[in-house]
Amino acid sequence: GDSVTQMEGPVTLSEEAFLTINCTYTATGYPSLFWYVQYPGEGLQLLLKATKADDKGSNKGFEATYRKETTSFHLEKGSVQVSDSAVYFCALGGSSGYALNFGKGTSLLVTP
Amino acid sequence: GAVVSQHPSRVICKSGTSVKIECRSLDFQATTMFWYRQFPKQSLMLMATSNEGSKATYEQGVEKDKFLINHASLTLSTLTVTSAHPEDSSFYICSAESQGAGTKNIQYFGAGTRLSVL
Secondary structure, three states, rough: OOOOOEEOEEEEEEEOOEEEEOEEEEEOOEEEEEEEEEOOOOOOOEEEEEEOOEEEEOOOOOOEEOOOOOOOEEEOOOOHHHOOOOOEEEEOHHHHHHHHOEEOOOEEEEEE | OOOOEOOEOOOOEOOOOOEEEEEEEOOOOOEEEEEEEEEOOOOOOEEEEEEEOOEEEEEOOOOOOOOEEEEEEOOOEEEOOOOOOHHHEEEEEEEEEEEOOOOOEEEOOOOOOEEEEE
16 A cells, blocks of 8 residues: 655754755555644644655745655755754645545754 | 644543544635544554545544544534543544645644543
């Protein structure tokens, strides 16, 4: 079945460092891909999405490109801030009526 | 953007009592809502898919008589944890699937409910 694999955390970075969180997937068909962010004690917020191969999703300085050839959707940010500290979830899905398939999440801690 | 309201955000109850959690889509209609459970430092585990006007579809291993789901309108789904026990203590999160233009099939999440059963 479909699945998502994320790099294990926690990831600790200094402020203004470059961030990459790896995400790869296996899927039948052509799912949409998502990154969600969860701040402590809160629900999930949609960060960005891509619906087809070569699409690039971007939001708040974060980017991810849907790579069909490598089945990847890595999350990147050029300069992280302390406020980016959260757990990031990669997910695939997007078919009507079906739940998302989440990765295990990657915890990011950004220190001043 | 689309907003999903989940209430209450935190509830503490005695063992044996029932707790109802509400999930509302505030500015869009949601034919389908989902209920997840999240254990500390873990990913989300899908419990059930809730469809307006019909019975929920439960994932394997989730007791439908213990976790009652009602999706009575296009903007409201409820999860009732019946006869709660300490092992039911967890973080419960709902999501609602949008069908709006530009947001079709996007899931928007509530802020979650922290349930503690004493």
